[in-house]
Amino acid sequence: SYDLTQPPSVSVSPGQTATITCSGDVLAKQYGYWYQQKPGQAPVLVIYRDTERPSGIPERFSGSNSGTKFTLTISGVQPEDEADYYCQSADSTATSYVFGGGTRVTVL
Amino acid sequence: QVHLVESGGGVVQPGKSLRLSCTASGFTFNNDAMFWVRQAPGKGLEWVAVISYDGSIIYYADSVMGRFTSSRDNSKNTLYLQMNSLRAEDTAVYFCARVKYSYGADFWGQGTLVTVSS
Numbered sequence: 057s058y059d060l061t062q063p064p065s066v067s068v069s070p071g072q073t074a075t076i077t078c079s080g081d082v083l084a085k086q087y088g089y090w091y092q093q094k095p096g097q098a099p100v101l102v103i104y105r106d107t108e109r110p111s112g113i114p115e116r117f118s119g120s121n122s123g124t125k126f127t128l129t130i131s132g133v134q135p136e137d138e139a140d141y142y143c144q145s146a147d148s149t150a151t152s153y154v155f156g157g158g159t160r161v162t163v164l
Numbered sequence: 165q166v167h168l169v170e171s172g173g174g175v176v177q178p179g180k181s182l183r184l185s186c187t188a189s190g191f192t193f194n195n196d197a198m199f200w201v202r203q204a205p206g207k208g209l210e211w212v213a214v215i216s217y218d219g220s221i222i223y224y225a226d227s228v229m230g231r232f233t234s235s236r237d238n239s240k241n242t243l244y245l246q247m248n249s250l251r252a253e254d255t256a257v258y259f260c261a262r263v264k265y266s267y268g269a270d271f272w273g274q275g276t277l278v279t280v281s282s
């Protein structure tokens with residue numbers, strides 16, 4: 057098995073930048089994805105293929121992958137961005153998938 | 165628009181079985197692979213299984229291997245998760261999600277709660 061490691065929490069003031077990291081060896085061989093989940097709701101895909109943003113996701117959400125570290129950046133954080141964020145990837149053969157432990161973003 | 169609705173959750177005793185369903189609409193169901201993902205109360209997301217567009221290829225998480233079986237009926241636009249030998253640690257909200265290679269799980273259902281308790 058393999059893991060994706062995220063910080064448990066990140067706090068940021070409105071209008072500032074939130075940076076969430078996700079570390080794991082699998083990220084060197086597979087794409088990374090980010091999901092946003094608000095309380096009582098299903099997850100929503102916010103980044104796919106390391107850096108791509110689905111339609112309808114605000115431009116303030118961006119992603120990067122530097123080999124074994126995957127980063128979600130929220131520029132100009134809004135109060136509605138307060139949520140849990142999960143990274144996700146797969147093993148090299150795409151037969152096993154994994155989520156990071158999640159990061160709670162708190163907007164102060 | 166894409167719509168996924170899970171059903172079949174409930175309270176079940178340890179060691180018993182339960183079958184979940186996920187009914188899809190708004191897209192060509194037989195073109196896409198599907199995930200099952202679960203979330204224990206107050207915990208993070210855990211991948212459970214992936215099934216290919218035609219049901220011929222299925223992979224499971226180690227935690228459910230040999231106890232859970234996923235299948236699909238493309239004529240009914242429905243995905244299934246048969247859960248046997250349930251344990252307390254299987255208590256979770258179970259989500260189904262459409263997944264496309266390199267595009268991620270782009271649409272999710274609202275989930276169905278499974279509680280394993282005596």
